[in-house]
Amino acid sequence: MTTLQINGQSMTVEAGDDTPLLWVLRDHLGMTGTKFGCGLALCGACTVHLDGQPVRACQTPLSAASGKKIVTIEGVGASKTGQAVQHAWVKLGVPQCGYCQAGQIMSATALLQKKPKPTDADIDAAMSGNLCRCGTYTRIRSAIKTAAGLEGGAA
Amino acid sequence: MNAFLPQALTRNAGLSRRSLLRALPLTGLVLSVGLPGIAGADEPAKFGGDAMPHGLQDSPRTFVSIAPDGTVSIVVHRSEMGQGVRTSLPRVLADELEADWSKVKIVQAPGDEEKYGNQDTDGSRSMRHWFMPMRRCGAAARQMLALAAAQQWGVPVAEVQAINHVVTHKPSGRSLGYGALAEAAAKLDVPKRESLRLKDAKDFRYIGKQDGYLVDAEVIVTGRSQYGIDTRLPGMLYAVIARPPVFGGKVKSFDAADALRLPGVVKVFEIAGTPAPAEFQPLGGVVVVAKDTWAAIKGREALKIVWDDGPHAGYDSVAFRKALEAAVAKPAGKAVRNDGDAEAALAQAAKRVAADYYVPHLAHATMEPPAATARLVDGRCEVWTSVQSPQAARERVAQRLGLGVDKVTINVTLLGGGFGRKSKPDFAVEAALISQQLQGQPVKLTWTRDDDLHHDYFHTVTAQHLEAGLDAQGKVTAWLQRAAEPTILSIFAPDPKQLSGFELGLGLINLPYAIPNIRIENPPAEAHARIGWLRSVNNIQHAFAAQSFVAELAHAARRDHRDFLLDLLGPARQIPPPQLGDGWNHGESPQVYPVDIGRLRGVIERVTQEAGWSRKRPKGQGLGLAANYSFVTYMAVVVEVKVNAKGELSIPRIDVALDCGPAINPDRIRSQVEGACIMGLSQALYSEITFKNGRVEQSNYHDFEIARLNIAPKTIAVHIMPSSGYDQPLGGVGEPAIGPIAPALMNAIFAATGKRIRQLPLKDQLSRKA
Numbered sequence: 001m002t003t004l005q006i007n008g009q010s011m012t013v014e015a016g017d018d019t020p021l022l023w024v025l026r027d028h029l030g031m032t033g034t035k036f037g038c039g040l041a042l043c044g045a046c047t048v049h050l051d052g053q054p055v056r057a058c059q060t061p062l063s064a065a066s067g068k069k070i071v072t073i074e075g076v077g078a079s080k081t082g083q084a085v086q087h088a089w090v091k092l093g094v095p096q097c098g099y100c101q102a103g104q105i106m107s108a109t110a111l112l113q114k115k116p117k118p119t120d121a122d123i124d125a126a127m128s129g130n131l132c133r134c135g136t137y138t139r140i141r142s143a144i145k146t147a148a149g150l151e152g153g154a155a
Numbered sequence: 156m157n158a159f160l161p162q163a164l165t166r167n168a169g170l171s172r173r174s175l176l177r178a179l180p181l182t183g184l185v186l187s188v189g190l191p192g193i194a195g196a197d198e199p200a201k202f203g204g205d206a207m208p209h210g211l212q213d214s215p216r217t218f219v220s221i222a223p224d225g226t227v228s229i230v231v232h233r234s235e236m237g238q239g240v241r242t243s244l245p246r247v248l249a250d251e252l253e254a255d256w257s258k259v260k261i262v263q264a265p266g267d268e269e270k271y272g273n274q275d276t277d278g279s280r281s282m283r284h285w286f287m288p289m290r291r292c293g294a295a296a297r298q299m300l301a302l303a304a305a306q307q308w309g310v311p312v313a314e315v316q317a318i319n320h321v322v323t324h325k326p327s328g329r330s331l332g333y334g335a336l337a338e339a340a341a342k343l344d345v346p347k348r349e350s351l352r353l354k355d356a357k358d359f360r361y362i363g364k365q366d367g368y369l370v371d372a373e374v375i376v377t378g379r380s381q382y383g384i385d386t387r388l389p390g391m392l393y394a395v396i397a398r399p400p401v402f403g404g405k406v407k408s409f410d411a412a413d414a415l416r417l418p419g420v421v422k423v424f425e426i427a428g429t430p431a432p433a434e435f436q437p438l439g440g441v442v443v444v445a446k447d448t449w450a451a452i453k454g455r456e457a458l459k460i461v462w463d464d465g466p467h468a469g470y471d472s473v474a475f476r477k478a479l480e481a482a483v484a485k486p487a488g489k490a491v492r493n494d495g496d497a498e499a500a501l502a503q504a505a506k507r508v509a510a511d512y513y514v515p516h517l518a519h520a521t522m523e524p525p526a527a528t529a530r531l532v533d534g535r536c537e538v539w540t541s542v543q544s545p546q547a548a549r550e551r552v553a554q555r556l557g558l559g560v561d562k563v564t565i566n567v568t569l570l571g572g573g574f575g576r577k578s579k580p581d582f583a584v585e586a587a588l589i590s591q592q593l594q595g596q597p598v599k600l601t602w603t604r605d606d607d608l609h610h611d612y613f614h615t616v617t618a619q620h621l622e623a624g625l626d627a628q629g630k631v632t633a634w635l636q637r638a639a640e641p642t643i644l645s646i647f648a649p650d651p652k653q654l655s656g657f658e659l660g661l662g663l664i665n666l667p668y669a670i671p672n673i674r675i676e677n678p679p680a681e682a683h684a685r686i687g688w689l690r691s692v693n694n695i696q697h698a699f700a701a702q703s704f705v706a707e708l709a710h711a712a713r714r715d716h717r718d719f720l721l722d723l724l725g726p727a728r729q730i731p732p733p734q735l736g737d738g739w740n741h742g743e744s745p746q747v748y749p750v751d752i753g754r755l756r757g758v759i760e761r762v763t764q765e766a767g768w769s770r771k772r773p774k775g776q777g778l779g780l781a782a783n784y785s786f787v788t789y790m791a792v793v794v795e796v797k798v799n800a801k802g803e804l805s806i807p808r809i810d811v812a813l814d815c816g817p818a819i820n821p822d823r824i825r826s827q828v829e830g831a832c833i834m835g836l837s838q839a840l841y842s843e844i845t846f847k848n849g850r851v852e853q854s855n856y857h858d859f860e861i862a863r864l865n866i867a868p869k870t871i872a873v874h875i876m877p878s879s880g881y882d883q884p885l886g887g888v889g890e891p892a893i894g895p896i897a898p899a900l901m902n903a904i905f906a907a908t909g910k911r912i913r914q915l916p917l918k919d920q921l922s923r924k925a
Contacts, residue, residue, distance in 0.1 A: 016418060019449050027393060027447035032385035033378020035571070036448075037522050038604045042856040045522060073378030086376040093367040093822055096237030096830055098375035099382055099522040099571030124865040131856060133522045133572045134237045135833025137867035139826070 002066050006031070007075025013062070021065045022046045022057035025072060033073040033102050037131065044130030047103040047110075048072045054110035054126075073102035081116075081147070082109045088147035096134035104130050108144050117148055202744040204273060204284030209546075212272035213288035214345055215296035218248060221341075225320060225334030227254045232264035232271035233281045234543045235371065236573030237830070238889050239823035240281050242370040244289050246361035247282075247819065251293025251354055254333070255320035256361065261370055266545025266565035276543040277578050277688070278741070279786040279887025282819050286885055294351045296340070303340035304331050319360075356881050363881075367822040371569065382571045383541030384526035388597035391528065392421060394589050395451045395601060397458055398440035398610050401849035402684045403431055403465035409441050414457040419450025423458070426588050434646050435551050437585045438610060444593065448601050464849055470683035472616070472845035472852075476513060479618035479680060483511070483637040487676035491654075492664045492736035495672035500633035504624025508711045510704055512621070513914040514696035516844035517614035518859055519689055523571020524602040527586035531595030535562045540583045541570040548580035552587045563587075574834075575688040579612050605854040612687025613844055615640045617696040621704045624672075629712030631723060633672040638663055640696065645682035652679035654693070660739035662697030662785060662894060665732060667750050669725030675736070684846065690831070691893035694785045695838060698894030699901075699915065702781035706902040707911065716780050716902065717763050727753030741787050747884050748787050754814045755784055757876060758791040762812035765874055766793035772906070775799060779903025781895035786887030789814040789876075792832075792895040795868075796903040802922030804904070806836070806868045809896075814876035815886035825873040828892045832871050835896025837861040840917045 003012050006029070013028045020039075025031040025048075034057055037045030041056040048057045049071040050064075076082035085108050088094075095101045104127070111118055111126035118126070123144055132140070146153030204211040212218075218230045229245040241261055249259050264271050273284070297317045304322035305312040308329055315324045323330040356363070374380045399405055411423035421444045428439025441460055445451035501507060527540035529552075536556055542548045545565040553560045570577055586600040602610075617640035624633035642658060644651040654663070654677050664675055689695070709719035729749040732740040740748060759782050763769075768778060775798050782791035795808040809832050818824050841860035845852045853859040901912045904921070912920055 015447070015449075019447070023447055023449040026385075027449070030387055031378075032381070032387070035382075035523070036384065036601070037524075038855050039452075040604075040855050040857070043522065043604075077377060089376045090369075090372045091367070093369050093372065093826060095369065095372055095375045096239075096826055097235075097522070097570060097572045098237070098371065098380055099569075101375050102378050105376060120869070128863045128865040131522065131861060131863065133520060133574070133834070133861060135830035135837075135862070135867070136826070137833060137862070137864040138829055138869065138871050140864060141867075141869065 002062055004065060004070060005068070006070045007072060007078065015062055017061060017063040019062045020058050021048065021060040021062060024062050025057060031072055031074055035099055035102055037100065043100070044107060045100050045103040047106040047130065049106060049110060052110070052113065054107050073106060076106060076109055079109070081112045084147040085109045085112065085143070088143040088153070092139050092143045092146060094136050094139045094143050096136055100130060100132045104132065104140055108140070108147070112144070112148055117150060118144065202742060202747070204288070206742055207273035207275065207284065209268035209273050211284065211288045213291040215292045215299070216345065217270060218292045219252065219296045221333050221337035223334050223337060225258050225332050226260055227252065227258055227333065228260045228262050230262045230264050230271070232274050233285070234276040234545070234567055234570055234573065236276065236543065236570035236577065238281070238827055239369060239820060240276065242368065243282060243820040243823055244285055247286055247289040248293040250359055250361045251290045252297050253317050253319055258320060263567050265567060266549040268546040274544065274546045275578065276573070277575060279889045279891065283787070283885040283887055286819060290353055291348060291351055294353050295346050298346050298352065299340040299343045300333055300336050302343055303336045307331070307339065362819055363817070363821065365821045381568050382523050383539065383568045384523050384571065384601060386528035386539040386568065386599060388528060388530060391597040391599055392444050392446065392593065393448045393451050393601065394442055394444045394598050395448070395455050395603060395606070396426070396440045396442050396585060397455050397460055398438045398606065399428065399462055400609065401462070401464040401468050403467045405439060405463050405465065406441060407461040407463045409461070410459040413459070414443060414454040417450065417454050417457055419446040420454035421445055422593070423454070424592055426585070426592070432645065432647050432649055435547060435579045435581050435584070436555060437581045437588065442589055442592070444589065444598060452603060467683040468849040470846045470849045472515070472847070475616065475683070476618065479616070479639045480511065482639040482678040482680065483618050483620035487637060487678040489676070490674050491659055491677050492673060492675040497633045497635045497672040497674035500672040501622060501624040501635065504632055505627045506625040506711060507622060508625065508708055509620070509622040510707055510913060512619045512696070512700040512703060514617045514699055515915065516616045516684065517689055517838060517842050518608050518611045518844050519574045519576035520607065520859060520861060521572030521574060521576055524604060524607040525577065525582035526599065526601045527583045528597065528599040529586035529590040530597035531590050534558070535564070536587050536590070537564045537566065538583050538587055539566045539568055540580070540586070541568050541577055542580045542583055543570065543573045543578040544580060547578070548583040551580055551584050555584050556587055556591055574690040575692070576611065579687055604856070608844070608853050608855065608859050609851045612646065612685045614689040614695065615643070615686050619696065619700040621700060623704070623708055625708065625712055629714055631668070631670050631708060634666065634668065634670045635674045636663070636700070637676040637678060638697065639678045639680045640693070641680045641682035641686050643686050643688055645686050650681070652681055653677050656739045658693045660737045660741070661693035662701065662783060663693065665735040665737035665750065666701060667730060667735065667752060667755065667784060668723045670723070683849070690834065691785065691890040694783060694894035695897070698781065698783040699897045702783065702895060702898030703901055703913065706779070706898070706905065717759065717768055720780065720782065721756055721759060724752050724756055727756060743787055750784060751789070754789045755782060758782060758789045758812040758814050761874055761876065762791040762793050762810050765812065765872060766795065766810040768793065775907055777903045777906025779899040779901065779906055781899035781902060783891065783894040785891045785894055787884070788886030788888065788891040790891045790895055792892070792899040794896070794899040794903045796900065796907050798904065798907045798921060804921060806866065806900070808870045808872070809868045810872045810874065811892055812874040812876060813891070815888050816883045817878040817881045817885060818875050819885070821875060824875060824888050827888050828873045829871045831890070831892030832896055833862050833867055835893045836866065836900065839897035839900045839915060840866065843916050
């Protein structure tokens with residue numbers, strides 16, 4: 001039995017230590033907001049926060065997540081920044097199919113929590129690990145700026 | 156013979172029309188887009204939505220219900236994959252219904268074409284075909300509510316008005332909400348089509364409004380959205396499949412002992428593939444069932460399988476490219492279009508220009524890989540999955556399981572990307588087969604990313620040879636184009652080697668230029684992989700070649716590319732598609748949808764104006780133009796590039812002008828075009844699927860690369876051309892922007908660097924030493 005702290009709640013799971021956090025969340029805990037995209041930390045769809053840091057859940061074994069504060073897309077709206085990002089995403093109509101957007105929002109929130117007024121270069125660095133096959137990147141950049149209250153975000 | 160039956164369909168491989176129709180699926184893209192207007196000798200030809208399997212439905216009884224509390228439930232029967240159809244179609248109905256959107260709920264239809272009409276969500280035509288039926292549904296329901304109120308009050312129906320969820324009788328000041336009227340209204344007859352009074356466009360609440368509203372946005376950003384991969388059922392198991400690594404291969408033998416020793420692995424068994432042409436049926440392979448997805452993946456890694464690779468074991472992309480290039484290097488003997496005498500005109504030309512273009516196989520690589528959950532209870536199969544064609548999934552599951560279609564339910568989830576991949580429901584059939592093997596126990600099948608890239612229905616691979624003759628004034632007198640590419644028909648029919656009518660009509664045969672001598676040839680090419688449609692389909696390679704070549708000709712003639720292109724198009728006029736050899740015309744009526752050169756000129760003029768085309772640019776910077784007509788929409792693109800001394804490329808801006816007729820949901824039109832720009836850049840810059848020893852060489856996003864945020868333009872400006880009214884024919888939106896992106900980019904790179912790129916993807920061609 002492993003105990004995890006997820007979105008401020010304590011949860012116990014029975015899974016092997018090497019089981020990636022992604023499959024623990026999705027298959028064992030039924031938290032399907034965190035998405036599977038590649039399994040090799042190449043696409044960012046499974047991004048969650050571990051003690052405030054964005055990590056790829058598909059490459060985070062259960063053993064590494066235990067004892068850390070885990071935040072997923074289901075809980076990120078509890079923070080002011082996470083909520084601002086979600087609002088900006090809705091306001092600018094960022095999502096198309098929406099599948100990658102949980103990971104995009106987790107990466108964007110982590111960026112803004114560290115750098116409340118990011119530059120374009122900061123956005124490039126923080127967001128280029130998150131793939132979007134629908135191609136919503138231009139709106140993602142604008143939405144991050146909107147959430148940050150920067151110029152270049154849409155009104 | 157029906158004038159609109161594509162010749163290529165009957166010409167190929169000795170197939171008669173009848174035998175081909177038998178070989179083709181009952182529904183699905185090929186039949187529905189490939190054979191418009193097929194009708195008995197005495198029936199008039201049908202077009203658009205009417206020509207699709209099961210046609211159109213417009214009864215409010217099918218699409219609307221109103222609860223006593225006033226909640227309006229609107230059924231959407233098309234699949235949501237990011238194009239916004241769950242927002243756009245119901246809002247059309249709600250507008251005509253005069254519904255208050257805050258009281259509307261969306262209900263996703265299962266696969267059932269008898270009831271809902273055609274459900275193929277592909278071909279950029281959900282709005283094109285369903286705008287008017289949805290308006291009629293809403294108007295009919297509104298009139299029924301008004302009549303119910305009038306009857307209750309004993310007043311003439313002409314004196315009552317249904318506005319924003321309330322029916323009012325002004326003379327007496329009485330009013331009733333839709334909820335209070337619902338039961339009485341439901342008992343009335345549905346008004347006949349000719350008695351419907353559609354709203355005046357000035358009164359539209361939702362249609363054409365730029366409010367950016369998206370019905371699923373809230374659940375998406377909070378992680379509550381449900382895709383096919385997210386389904387959970389009590390007692391569910393998890394499965395992955397080891398499929399034959401070579402198309403057409405099968406399992407010779409396997410040893411599951413190591414896999415079965417792993418914790419969580421429950422069962423291992425083989426499922427059989429379907430011999431080619433297998434259309435949407437599974438490839439077969441060895442199934443690993445486990446207690447979670449991770450255990451299933453680990454179990455699969457521990458399998459020992461001996462494969463029989465079958466007839467395509469030698470498929471090699473390097474060798475195949477040479478074969479395709481050899482095929483287009485010589486005359487094909489027969490032309491698919493032949494205007495005038497191109498050979499003679501080329502011989503007499505003052506200047507001849509020739510170029511060869513290559514576009515590789517591509518994968519769809521939807522962010523949500525194929526996934527489906529199935530169970531069988533009391534001889535009934537139920538599947539939850541992300542498919543573009545729930546009706547096809549239903550038929551194929553029934554067929555493979557030996558059940559009646561009425562015993563199969565396909566529940567449609569949100570799709571984490573579709574792009575044509577999820578029109579082919581092989582993964583839904585796989586999940587159903589696995590559940591059947593587990594005595595009906597619920598099971599979720601997940602494709603891993605390597606499964607997705609190894610076993611896709613790939614975009615074809617194409618070599619093209621183009622030649623043109625210019626006269627002394629730089630005017631084009633002859634155009635010769637040879638394209639060799641395996642056909643999509645190969646998944647439906649045994650061994651066809653030439654393009655079908657709809658593939659020819661995707662930007663090859665229907666070249667709209669005012670050139671007196673045009674010859675198009677289609678030398679044979681064999682398919683050694685599953686070939687399928689990918690967003691924009693054959694336009695990808697046809698627009699790349701044609702729009703690059705026009706820029707090359709302009710350069711040879713020392714003319715401005717835009718002016719040269721406009722001259723090539725000639726004056727504004729309407730061309731009947733059959734005159735261009737295109738008997739398909741996207742399944743649309745040639746009278747309603749002629750090729751309108753004025754509209755194509757219009758988007759070119761608009762986009763070049765918006766992009767500041769005539770500005771001088773320093774070395775290392777350039778603008779590139781391309782224009783394409785596809786899915787009955789007119790599209791022109793200007794890409795701006797910067798290339799530094801190291802050959803590093805950046806793309807500050809893309810301008811797109813499109814004329815799609817009336818714009819029903821302008822924000823979703825913009826987002827579709829923005830997204831198509833990025834997907835087009837992926838194809839132009841990075842993406843390529845190659846085969847060696849019959850096996851796909853790429854396995855994940857590190858070697859099948861797609862565009863990332865850092866290369867995306869900071870500005871994508873989408874300019875929607877105004878339409879004269881909502882009675883004008885609609886164009887498609889999801890796909891048409893893809894085609895012009897790669898050629899516009901390469902034309903921009905040429906303007907910036909003088910280097911001409913004729914093969915996709917670009918990869919390191921700019922930095923590589925020649």
